[in-house]
Amino acid sequence: MSETRLLIANRGEIATRIIRACRDLGITPVAVYSETDRMSLHVRLADYAVPIGPAPARESYLVPQKILDAAKRTGATLVHPGYGFLAENAAFAQAVIDAGLTWVGPSPASISAMGSKTASRARMLAAGVPVVPGMTTPAKDAEEIAAFGDANGFPLLLKAAAGGGGKGMRVVRSRDEVPAAFARAQSEAKSYFADAAVYAEHFVENPRHIEVQVLGDATGKVLALGERECSLQRRHQKVLEECPSAAVTPDLRRRMEEVAVAAAKAVNYVSAGTVEFLLAKDGRFFFLEMNTRIQVEHPVTEAVYGVDLVTEMIRIAMGEPMSIVARPEPRGHALQCRIYAEDAANNFAPSPGKIHRLRRPQGPGIRVDSGIEEGDVVPLDYDPMVAKFVVWGTDRDEAIRRALRALGEARVEGIETSIPFFLALLQDPDVLANRVSTQFLDGWAYRPAAPTPLQRDASFAAAALDAASRATAARPEPARAGGSAWRTARPTFGVRE
């Protein structure tokens, strides 16, 4: 067969992203879809499409056998998992390989090695990768904890050895606080877990989330492609990502890249991956975890380093060496806004529904990756992210101004989106000055701005003109009851379902 087919075991924007990479490589894209996704954009952009079951992901996108059957049926020889769903499932990766297909991602052994927090931590320590300093055995007495604090720095976090889920944890800010805190932590540990054993680790206060993109190929070569700053998070979900980080100096970048490459090499990493770190205020950084897949925020790295990470992944999976010899020099600054179908003004309530109007931002420096277009229905069954606005500028200030331009130009009607939230966020003085940490958004309240008098007058005039033209069109009919001229005319616009 001269034609190569690649099956995308995913949906939404990442499926369309991978379809585009296939086109760029001359590979035929194969989509899979749940019943809900029959008319989704990723299906309509593909050359082959296979139904894989009902809307709930556990009955469709998460069923390995259905994906394998779809590949067999369409003659696909490569499987790209995207992110989420089966992307970091080592057993699925192995099943793909066992079926004689090519897995576009790291080996099942690499996925497993990084999949367990404790096992990966031990492995990283052995490879010389810094992890948050912690005692490896329970403390015998308060003095042992105080000595650990002297050696590794305060504040400390006291943890129950048998614990988990945040229970029985206690922050200790100085040596003086240790005896009382140790006694309390022991009694809490005993009452929660029936085991008084307590140990201490260094507490990284208000850290930044900085991650390094790596790319490895079958020759054993591993390159690091700079860092991304992802400190702005809500409910542990990244909201805004940047490349490079304004907090990372060239020297720190070089050190983080070295460590990331060491981490990847320690697990024989082949493919695109991300090594995540906590960056402390004092400049120390600690390994958090490695994501063994393509990430949502990969386009900011692509924009600054000029490397197409998805086509590199596919090439590498096919056994070719990566197309770059060395890391290119970074150029400019990129931001990514994750546009969610949610109502930021209403406690971020999910807002699925039909998109009645969509205007995509365009112009210099703007890239939109999305899985939707006008007329589409955003289903309630999946992740609420509907688009990513990726913005590039020669420096951070220009990138932010362009992001504000893009967000202001965009129109999405029929569903609520986080576009207004980003417009407010990107005008916040602390965000503009990059004074942020992973805790920043916990204490940041979104408030819609007040419209100007011109905006108010024009809106009222538009409503009156609409009502008048409807009255003219509907003159033969008797006036309906109901106080709102709008309500009687709602069907003209369609009602969100």
Place this chain on the structure above:
Amino acid sequence: MNFRARSANGASPETPLALERPAPEFSVIVDGTPVAGHAASLRPGVWSFVLEDGRQIEVSLEPHRDGTLRAWFGSAVLAFELVDELSALAQAGGGRGRSKKGNVVPAAMPGRVLRIAVAPGDTVTSGQPLLVLEAMKMENEVKSPRDGTVDSVAVAAGQVVSAGDVLVKLRPES
């Protein structure tokens, strides 16, 4: 034609509107001040105005599920209801006042019913979870709006509901 614009949160007083001339060479008196110029409509709800002083503004009016209109201008949002004075008068004559609110618990958003926590006849207190709706990987508890007794549960686990659908009925307060 005369209208009143009523802000959705009731924060500001109603604004009287008088349509003097329809589009394209329109004039609307907003709170005593004329807003006039050239109006072009892409389709209902989407307008571009070029005002007499040359300022251009695009307005998109989006119907919200609570019956109000929303206009977004970047991070600024205006939510309001347009009241037709003639229909308002007609309705006032026919008796008004909201009926039986508080006896039904509607879905605030579309979703799938994940779990039902109550049965007909159960006594519930204000804020007590009645059922759980799931949408976009998020679970949302639907809570009782008041103390009372469950009259009926209108949905079943697994069912997909739209915004505004009745989920639970409470017995009327005695």
